[in-house]
Amino acid sequence: MIDKSSLNKLITASRQKDEKAFRLIVEEFQSLVYSISFRLLCNEDEAKDITQETFIRVWINLNKYNSKQKFSTWLYTIATNLCLDKLKRQKYFQKNDMSETILTTIAIKDDTEEKILNQELLDLISSFTQELTPKQKIVFTLRYLEELEIEEIKQITGMSSEKIKSNLFLAKKNIQNKIEKIYRNEYK
Amino acid sequence: MNISDEKFDHLVEKIKKQQPVMNENKEQIDHIMQKIHHIERKKTSFLYLWTKRCAAAALICLPTLFFAEEYIALSRSEDIPSGMFTKIENANQYECAKENQNNLQIYHCYISTKYQEKNNIKQLINHFRHENNN
Numbered sequence: 001m002i003d004k005s006s007l008n009k010l011i012t013a014s015r016q017k018d019e020k021a022f023r024l025i026v027e028e029f030q031s032l033v034y035s036i037s038f039r040l041l042c043n044e045d046e047a048k049d050i051t052q053e054t055f056i057r058v059w060i061n062l063n064k065y066n067s068k069q070k071f072s073t074w075l076y077t078i079a080t081n082l083c084l085d086k087l088k089r090q091k092y093f094q095k096n097d098m099s100e101t102i103l104t105t106i107a108i109k110d111d112t113e114e115k116i117l118n119q120e121l122l123d124l125i126s127s128f129t130q131e132l133t134p135k136q137k138i139v140f141t142l143r144y145l146e147e148l149e150i151e152e153i154k155q156i157t158g159m160s161s162e163k164i165k166s167n168l169f170l171a172k173k174n175i176q177n178k179i180e181k182i183y184r185n186e187y188k
Numbered sequence: 189m190n191i192s193d194e195k196f197d198h199l200v201e202k203i204k205k206q207q208p209v210m211n212e213n214k215e216q217i218d219h220i221m222q223k224i225h226h227i228e229r230k231k232t233s234f235l236y237l238w239t240k241r242c243a244a245a246a247l248i249c250l251p252t253l254f255f256a257e258e259y260i261a262l263s264r265s266e267d268i269p270s271g272m273f274t275k276i277e278n279a280n281q282y283e284c285a286k287e288n289q290n291n292l293q294i295y296h297c298y299i300s301t302k303y304q305e306k307n308n309i310k311q312l313i314n315h316f317r318h319e320n321n322n
Contacts, residue, residue, distance in 0.1 A: 019221060019228075022224065023217065023221055026217050026220055027217060030210070030213070030216065030217060031207075034210050035207060035208055038208040039203075039208070047208070048210070048216060051216070051220075052216070052219065052223065055220045056220070056224060056227070059224050060227070120206075121203070121206045121208060124202070124203060128199060144200045144204075145200065145203055145204055172196060175196060175199070176193075176196050179192065179195045179196065179199065180192060180195075183195070
């Protein structure tokens with residue numbers, strides 16, 4: 001993990017078009033960008049594309065970065081905006097053809113020790129978040145999965161605290177309904 | 189906390205624990221850096237191209253402008269002799285200006301004759317030189 005002063009040095013060097021310094025930034029933050037893109041889009045290839053696009057935008061707009069803001073927050077902003085565009089374009093919030101059997105298996109199995117492959121994780125996330133709107137999905141992912149504070153989510157999404165809280169409430173309610181539905185089916 | 193909340197938290201924990209793994213991590217970084225390098229190269233060649241275009245345009249325009257300016261200055265100097273723009277407010281000044289202009293014309297005429305004489309002498313010298321050589 002790079003400390004703040006080293007990161008600032010790398011950013012300054014990258015602003016002067018030092019590609020080696022920028023490579024270190026990419027190495028440091030690639031997993032963060034990939035993780036949020038993967039969780040939002042539920043697609044490995046698209047998450048890779050978004051990761052690539054995010055860092056290209058970072059390189060181009062590095063002079064616009066305000067050093068008062070956390071660098072990771074700025075990265076989250078770029079990545080979530082790109083994901084939001086993609087989600088809106090492809091209408092991800094529309095229902096997918098997920099079979100009930102997959103959902104049941106995922107919900108009942110308590111496999112914390114077991115290593116779930118990307119595809120299983122992808123099924124798990126998409127099965128519970130498929131009915132969420134893109135904005136609900138983003139605030140849910142940022143708050144519950146990335147564990148960010150409301151203030152940071154405000155900076156990333158540009159939404160008000162009230163809007164974030166209402167979206168979170170709706171997202172949670174939607175997911176809880178989904179869980180209930182699966183359990184009811186199981187114990188019928 | 190009700191059962192729903194518990195199940196929700198359990199699900200969130202489960203997803204959180206499973207960090208998505210990126211395969212070909214290094215290749216992905218290389219690919220990003222390649223793209224960035226390509227963007228930079230394109231930007232440089234774009235700048236180079238425009239610098240070249242500007243230089244070519246300047247090479248054509250500047251001499252044209254220079255000659256045009258010279259031509260305009262020359263044609264103006266032929267019309268009105270320089271140093272003759274005095275503000276005339278009374279009859280005296282007018283007479284004086286007219287006299288100055290006449291003097292200038294006489295001087296111009298004198299210089300032209302001198303120049304012609306000088307040329308004639310030069311031609312004569314050249315002629316003698318030529319004859320001597322033969």
